[in-house]
Amino acid sequence: GESVGLHLPTLSVQEGDNSIINCAYSNSASDYFIWYKQESGKGPQFIIDIRSNMDKRQGQRVTVLLNKTVKHLSLQIAATQPGDSAVYFCAEKEYNQGGKLIFGQGTELSVKP
Amino acid sequence: DSGVTQTPKHLITATGQRVTLRCSPRSGDLSVYWYQQSLDQGLQFLIQYYNGEERAKGNILERFSAQQFPDLHSELNLSSLELGDSALYFCASSVRGPRTGELFFGEGSRLTVL
Numbered sequence: 001g002e003s004v005g006l007h008l009p010t011l012s013v014q015e016g017d018n019s020i021i022n023c024a025y026s027n028s029a030s031d032y033f034i035w036y037k038q039e040s041g042k043g044p045q046f047i048i049d050i051r052s053n054m055d056k057r058q059g060q061r062v063t064v065l066l067n068k069t070v071k072h073l074s075l076q077i078a079a080t081q082p083g084d085s086a087v088y089f090c091a092e093k094e095y096n097q098g099g100k101l102i103f104g105q106g107t108e109l110s111v112k113p
Numbered sequence: 114d115s116g117v118t119q120t121p122k123h124l125i126t127a128t129g130q131r132v133t134l135r136c137s138p139r140s141g142d143l144s145v146y147w148y149q150q151s152l153d154q155g156l157q158f159l160i161q162y163y164n165g166e167e168r169a170k171g172n173i174l175e176r177f178s179a180q181q182f183p184d185l186h187s188e189l190n191l192s193s194l195e196l197g198d199s200a201l202y203f204c205a206s207s208v209r210g211p212r213t214g215e216l217f218f219g220e221g222s223r224l225t226v227l
Contacts, residue, residue, distance in 0.1 A: 049214055101146075105154070
């Protein structure tokens, strides 16, 4: 069946460094991918998304890379700040399957000052 | 603030009981999704409604049911509660219809079953 997984359950970085969070997916029919940030006690918040016809998309301090050949997704955060500390989830959506997102397990990012 | 409202924020109840969680989607959003997040777990998709009709079903137990009303708010009913049902339950809504991308999540309802 379809699944989305994360390579690293925890990631600790120094403030100011760049962070890279990785994600593997198995459903080749997925056409949309999204990263969410979840802070303690809050609901997931949108960070950035990418469609399957792209391989890179940039936002403010964040970049998402998509490699469909190896079914790999990554989130890069530049100049990581203490406020970036949270759990990050990748999710995928299969085309024409009603819009539901299938989430991975999550990676906890800890930023040391 | 995502614009999605969930009530109650916290709920403590006993095994065997029944609870109802409520969700108001963002204004204009027709799709509502319910997710369960247990300790150390990711977000597990339960069920989706679009404009009052069930659109997709995930790993939702038979003891759980949901519906979306004409005013587009949704309720998730959990019955014969077990200890393992303790979790955060999130509601999300999406713009226009089910083929769009981003889901907007509420703050969740934390259910504790004792």
